Amino acid sequence: MASSSVLTRVEPLQLPKKLFALVPGVALLVIVGLSGKVLEKSIAAYTKAHHLVVPNIEYVLWAILIGLIISNTVGVAEVFKPGVATYEFWLKSGIVLLGARFLLADVLKLGAVSLVLVLIELALSIAFMTFLGRVFKLSPKLTTLLAVGSSICGVSAIIATKGAIEAEDEDASFAIAAILALGALALFTFPPIGHALHMSDRLYGLWAGTGVDNTAEAVAAGALYSDAAAKIAVLAKTTRNAMIGFVVLGYAIYWAVRDGRQVVGSKAAFLWQKFPKFVLGFLLISSLASLHVFTPDQTASLGNLSKWAFLLTFAGVGLRISFREMKKQGLRPFIVGALGEVVIAAITLGLVLGASKLVQI
Amino acid sequence: MSAVPNRIDPTTTNNETNKHKVPIPEQSNQAQPVRRQLSVDAWAVILSLALAGLVRFGVLKHISW
Numbered sequence: 001m002a003s004s005s006v007l008t009r010v011e012p013l014q015l016p017k018k019l020f021a022l023v024p025g026v027a028l029l030v031i032v033g034l035s036g037k038v039l040e041k042s043i044a045a046y047t048k049a050h051h052l053v054v055p056n057i058e059y060v061l062w063a064i065l066i067g068l069i070i071s072n073t074v075g076v077a078e079v080f081k082p083g084v085a086t087y088e089f090w091l092k093s094g095i096v097l098l099g100a101r102f103l104l105a106d107v108l109k110l111g112a113v114s115l116v117l118v119l120i121e122l123a124l125s126i127a128f129m130t131f132l133g134r135v136f137k138l139s140p141k142l143t144t145l146l147a148v149g150s151s152i153c154g155v156s157a158i159i160a161t162k163g164a165i166e167a168e169d170e171d172a173s174f175a176i177a178a179i180l181a182l183g184a185l186a187l188f189t190f191p192p193i194g195h196a197l198h199m200s201d202r203l204y205g206l207w208a209g210t211g212v213d214n215t216a217e218a219v220a221a222g223a224l225y226s227d228a229a230a231k232i233a234v235l236a237k238t239t240r241n242a243m244i245g246f247v248v249l250g251y252a253i254y255w256a257v258r259d260g261r262q263v264v265g266s267k268a269a270f271l272w273q274k275f276p277k278f279v280l281g282f283l284l285i286s287s288l289a290s291l292h293v294f295t296p297d298q299t300a301s302l303g304n305l306s307k308w309a310f311l312l313t314f315a316g317v318g319l320r321i322s323f324r325e326m327k328k329q330g331l332r333p334f335i336v337g338a339l340g341e342v343v344i345a346a347i348t349l350g351l352v353l354g355a356s357k358l359v360q361i
Numbered sequence: 362m363s364a365v366p367n368r369i370d371p372t373t374t375n376n377e378t379n380k381h382k383v384p385i386p387e388q389s390n391q392a393q394p395v396r397r398q399l400s401v402d403a404w405a406v407i408l409s410l411a412l413a414g415l416v417r418f419g420v421l422k423h424i425s426w
């Protein structure tokens with residue numbers, strides 16, 4: 001193989017050039033994120049000074065709203081796009097750093113509860129989305145992509161599955177647009193429902209982690225409720241993300257058999273390739289925290305670093321929502337996605353409330 | 362024209378005819394340098410571990426929110 005016989009040659013200027021291209025977009029993420037934080041504090045100070053009773057709007061929502069306004073009015077210029085796309089990197093860094101706030105025993109306990117809920121949610125949501133796709137006569141591969149996107153982890157799962165089942169670019173764009181639109185809606189619907197049902201932080205976090213599709217939106221939906229809910233949402237969502245390899249492998253085999261192609265070679269290698277490696281980083285930091293490698297003050301610092309990373313993520317969530325692009329994709333996949341999401345949200349809510357009766361969460 | 366028109370020629374990517382002979386990259390005599398790039402996940406873990414190290418050894422102190 002070429003890769004084993006030739007040493008890697010990287011031109012010395014390439015990495016600095018690449019990093020330089022990220023600067024404007026990352027700066028935009030910082031400005032939008034910080035504006036959200038400043039707005040939250042300013043409004044809170046103003047209402048307190050004037051003895052006004054106004055519900056506190058968290059920096060998370062401000063950052064998303066500011067990003068959303070920018071992307072849907074003036075738009076995000078090309079020069080900013082590479083840097084804005086780093087929101088996924090900040091999200092994963094934030095999750096790994098958040099590992100310091102979990103003791104491994106907590107991870108295992110909540111992870112086990114999450115895993116059972118996730119397995120039930122996966123089976124039900126895949127079955128329901130497949131049924132909806134048939135009723136609405138969507139193409140079978142688009143139905144597969146929507147099912148995977150809504151059952152596991154949104155955009156990453158759709159991209160991974162697209163390659164594995166050889167779906168069309170157009171189908172993947174449709175599915176991604178639907179999942180992103182519905183993720184954005186979840187940000188505005190999950191927290192009020194949680195408050196209306198007087199859900200505890202842990203229960204709500206578990207619901208957001210199992211019910212919201214995309215990781216960034218799941219973390220944001222948790223953070224909109226409370227910091228503690230965000231922590232639990234991250235853990236539940238991470239458990240769900242870890243399942244991506246199994247579901248994509250299942251679909252890859254199904255479509256290979258159906259299309260008469262060669263079935264995936266080494267299944268273990270396939271699973272490892274699709275496994276989200278940042279989960280290992282999260283577990284590693286959590287193990288170090290469980291071994292008391294960090295003092296309480298250091299643990300608090302790592303938790304705050306994680307919050308800073310999430311701040312950039314939330315700014316990125318808003319900046320990438322484009323209503324114009326969503327409109328272009330048409331209504332049918334959106335309706336299928338929306339119907340599916342409402343049912344999946346209801347199923348996961350029922351599962352979480354049911355589990356809370358059986359085990360102490 | 363070949364006696365077996367649809368026969369697959371291993372040096373082509375187009376197996377319908379042999380008209381468009383395009384070398385398959387792995388079989389090319391001149392091996393191309395392959396750039397191994399770290400994934401976003403790997404970079405996220407590296408950055409996080411580096412930050413955790415800096416906090417642990419006192420280089421970064423009292424990160425406030």
